[in-house]
Amino acid sequence: MEEKFAHPELRTPENLVYKRTDLLVDCPLSYCPGCGHGVAHRMLMEVLEEKEIASKTIGISPVGCSVLAYDFLNIDMLGAAHGRAPALATAIKRLWPSRYVFTYQGDGDLAAIGTAETIHACNRGENFTIIFINNGIYGMTGGQMAPTTLPGMRSSTSPYGRDTDIMGYPLKITELIAQLPGTYYVTRQSVHTPAAVRKTKKALRKAFDCQDLGKGISFVEIVSNCNSGWKMTPVQSNKWMEENMFPYYPIGDIKVDGELIEKLK
Amino acid sequence: MAKIKGDIVVNIERCKGCEVCIAACPFMCIAMSEEVNSKGYLFAIKVNDDCTGCSNCALVCPDGVITVYRAKVTVE
Amino acid sequence: MGELRLMKGNEAIAEAAIRAGCDGYFGYPITPQSEVLEYLMAEKPYETTGMVVLQAESEVAAINMLYGGAGTGKMVMTSSSSPGISLMQEGISYMAGTQLPALLVNIVRGGPGLGTIQPSQADYFQSVKGGGHGDYHIIVYAPASVQEMADFVKLGFDAAFKYRTPVMILSDGAIGQMMEKVYLDDPIPRRGDEEVITQCPWASTGRPMTREHNILTSLDLDPAGQERLNLRLQEKYREIEEKEVKFEMLDCEDAEYLLVAFGLSARICQKAMQLARDKGIKVGLFRPITLFPFPKKEIRKIGEKVKGMLVVEMNAGQMIEDVQLSVGCNIPIEHYGRFGGIIPTPDEVVRVLEEKIIGG
Numbered sequence: 001m002e003e004k005f006a007h008p009e010l011r012t013p014e015n016l017v018y019k020r021t022d023l024l025v026d027c028p029l030s031y032c033p034g035c036g037h038g039v040a041h042r043m044l045m046e047v048l049e050e051k052e053i054a055s056k057t058i059g060i061s062p063v064g065c066s067v068l069a070y071d072f073l074n075i076d077m078l079g080a081a082h083g084r085a086p087a088l089a090t091a092i093k094r095l096w097p098s099r100y101v102f103t104y105q106g107d108g109d110l111a112a113i114g115t116a117e118t119i120h121a122c123n124r125g126e127n128f129t130i131i132f133i134n135n136g137i138y139g140m141t142g143g144q145m146a147p148t149t150l151p152g153m154r155s156s157t158s159p160y161g162r163d164t165d166i167m168g169y170p171l172k173i174t175e176l177i178a179q180l181p182g183t184y185y186v187t188r189q190s191v192h193t194p195a196a197v198r199k200t201k202k203a204l205r206k207a208f209d210c211q212d213l214g215k216g217i218s219f220v221e222i223v224s225n226c227n228s229g230w231k232m233t234p235v236q237s238n239k240w241m242e243e244n245m246f247p248y249y250p251i252g253d254i255k256v257d258g259e260l261i262e263k264l265k
Numbered sequence: 266m267a268k269i270k271g272d273i274v275v276n277i278e279r280c281k282g283c284e285v286c287i288a289a290c291p292f293m294c295i296a297m298s299e300e301v302n303s304k305g306y307l308f309a310i311k312v313n314d315d316c317t318g319c320s321n322c323a324l325v326c327p328d329g330v331i332t333v334y335r336a337k338v339t340v341e
Numbered sequence: 342m343g344e345l346r347l348m349k350g351n352e353a354i355a356e357a358a359i360r361a362g363c364d365g366y367f368g369y370p371i372t373p374q375s376e377v378l379e380y381l382m383a384e385k386p387y388e389t390t391g392m393v394v395l396q397a398e399s400e401v402a403a404i405n406m407l408y409g410g411a412g413t414g415k416m417v418m419t420s421s422s423s424p425g426i427s428l429m430q431e432g433i434s435y436m437a438g439t440q441l442p443a444l445l446v447n448i449v450r451g452g453p454g455l456g457t458i459q460p461s462q463a464d465y466f467q468s469v470k471g472g473g474h475g476d477y478h479i480i481v482y483a484p485a486s487v488q489e490m491a492d493f494v495k496l497g498f499d500a501a502f503k504y505r506t507p508v509m510i511l512s513d514g515a516i517g518q519m520m521e522k523v524y525l526d527d528p529i530p531r532r533g534d535e536e537v538i539t540q541c542p543w544a545s546t547g548r549p550m551t552r553e554h555n556i557l558t559s560l561d562l563d564p565a566g567q568e569r570l571n572l573r574l575q576e577k578y579r580e581i582e583e584k585e586v587k588f589e590m591l592d593c594e595d596a597e598y599l600l601v602a603f604g605l606s607a608r609i610c611q612k613a614m615q616l617a618r619d620k621g622i623k624v625g626l627f628r629p630i631t632l633f634p635f636p637k638k639e640i641r642k643i644g645e646k647v648k649g650m651l652v653v654e655m656n657a658g659q660m661i662e663d664v665q666l667s668v669g670c671n672i673p674i675e676h677y678g679r680f681g682g683i684i685p686t687p688d689e690v691v692r693v694l695e696e697k698i699i700g701g
């Protein structure tokens with residue numbers, strides 16, 4: 001196909017300003033079109049690349065849509081059982097203190113079945129990074145209600161909307177673990193706009209820098225879309241996320257350098 | 266006069282046509298193709314010459330299919 | 342040179358682990374095995390050998406800590422008792438599927454449910470038939486003394502790494518709690534990180550850019566791939582059955598009758614054998630030391646010589662199924678079991694032998 005507005009003369013190595021990092025395996029990602037998981041993967045790998053720590057990093061993927069993250073991230077990985085990634089990471093970091101260790105988990109994985117592992121790893125002040133993709137739904141299994149599903153939000157197991165009288169309230173696990181003395185850096189970001197993506201990358205960078213300090217868990221929540229589960233187009237889902245998810249899950253730092261941000265005290 | 270000029274290269278076969286890049290481009294440089302790739306997805310194409318190489322599209326692209334170039338060029 | 346000490350079975354396991362160069366212990370308290378973690382915490386091997394010791398928030402966490410540690414090639418272990426081991430089953434299945442080496446210790450108590458804290462052998466099925474989901478086995482050693490509790494730690498780790506599989510020491514509350522003299526080997530230094538990386542090229546230790554990235558998972562969405570993994574596992578289990586069988590035979594040369602028992606029951610049967618021989622009954626004892634692999638051939642061979650067998654277990658009849666499958670039905674094979682933490686007495690065993698096998 002002829003590219004009408006192409007400028008091949010500009011496509012030289014000196015002019016290159018952005019390309020997909022080689023730390024992502026050169027293969028298609030298994031995610032739905034428009035899903036935030038892919039951007040989160042890319043920012044994570046960019047941080048490892050810039051910090052030059054890929055060969056010293058061990059990653060743990062969850063059970064959820066990102067179960068295959070180990071196929072996409074070109075570093076040594078382990079696939080955990082559903083919810084148990086922080087237990088794996090605990091042992092790995094203690095057995096290999098010279099390595100950078102992270103878990104990558106969805107909201108069902110981290111805040112439902114794995115709640116105990118999450119809270120106790122945070123409370124012990126383990127020295128690894130948790131990357132938490134909160135899309136308010138169980139993406140992988142077909143859109144069931146998650147612990148983070150909003151009040152009134154429809155899912156395949158809350159087809160009339162989440163009724164908090166019957167189904168309880170969305171769990172703000174990030175605010176919860178921020179209260180624990182074992183967490184050192186806790187933040188909530190998103191990856192739906194260029195500015196948000198840049199901030200997420202900064203947060204991830206800071207999270208891995210925290211591992212150099214050895215002062216406890218660094219925790220990066222990324223509020224993300226699940227357009228398939230939400231039954232919207234990707235662009236609609238990003239807008240819906242801003243309007244509905246952000247009021248309940250406000251974006252920004254929650255705890256920095258071991259200190260809670262004022263408004264949460 | 267010197268001007269910043271950008272160009273993007275879309276990995277058409279990897280593009281899933283999610284359109285997130287369209288919303289991210291400040292100069293409305295991107296639209297969807299009329300034909301589909303071998304997976305059956307419409308894909309992103311550049312539709313004007315206003316690209317500055319700001320990389321916004323590439324940043325938000327979930328599949329990392331966009332490569333961005335940018336140069337200072339002289340125009341009369 | 343080594344060292345002779347008087348120790349509890351549980352303590353012997355802990356001390357043997359330190360001396361075997363174990364890299365990490367992860368466990369959750371439960372009677373009758375809490376001494377393992379208590380001993381390690383008191384000994385503080387993290388200050389001497391560098392071994393990590395961590396009290397986990399649950400057995401679920403503990404087994405997944407093992408899964409993580411094992412996936413990086415480190416020598417890791419846990420210990421628990423029946424209800425805790427039940428909680429670990431998902432993780433054990435994952436480790437079997439991912440082919441990871443680790444040592445598990447089950448100091449069995451009576452069940453089902455919360456059961457009792459008294460000794461039992463009711464977890465035989467769970468241990469040797471898989472326990473968790475999917476087609477897998479783990480190697481199971483059944484010690485009958487404090488000495489074997491210590492010895493099987495090193496033996497277990499060696500087998501775990503040789504076959505890349507979880508290995509279990511299946512003992513019970515009585516052997517865990519009893520004190521006996523035990524000869525302990527000299528400590529072996531822990532392997533350094535570089536040594537681990539060389540020994541375990543499959544492990545996720547951080548990818549040098551000179552090799553592909555290592556991925557440890559039991560998932561394969563392609564049915565053909567998943568079948569290949571299963572066939573590989575089965576091949577491994579056949580090799581283990583070929584090479585790793587361990588058993589002990591006492592007074593079997595002239596035996597007309599045979600007692601078959603493992604672990605604590607075998608100790609009781611030893612006394613029962615003496616009592617029976619005093620009465621002129623020619624009885625021998627066959628003690629499987631590995632429960633998986635089960636000494637099928639060996640017991641079949643002896644089954645051709647004796648007139649009957651009594652399988653003595655502290656359960657309702659579990660190992661007897663493997664004995665029957667191995668020996669066939671040409672001779673009477675009966676079971677005698679006590680439950681709920683009650684230990685059969687040698688007199689009872691002789692009486693049942695006389696009633697069910699000799700008289701029967």
Ligand SMILES: Cc1ncc(C[n+]2csc(CCOP(=O)(O)OP(=O)(O)O)c2C)c(N)n1
Binds near residue numbers: 109
């Ligand atoms: C023990 C166990 N229970 C249930 C499942 C089924 N399961 C797989 S993924 C998943 C939910 C994943 O949701 P989330 O963690 O939010 O990740 P997402 O797919 O949304 O990214 C469930 C329930 C499982 N694999 N294992």
Ligand code: SF4
Binds near residue numbers: 065139227228229
């Ligand atoms: S189901 Fe949802 S979370 Fe999973 S890949 Fe699709 S959009 Fe992403």
Ligand SMILES: [Mg+2]
Binds near residue numbers: 106
């Ligand atoms: Mg989710």
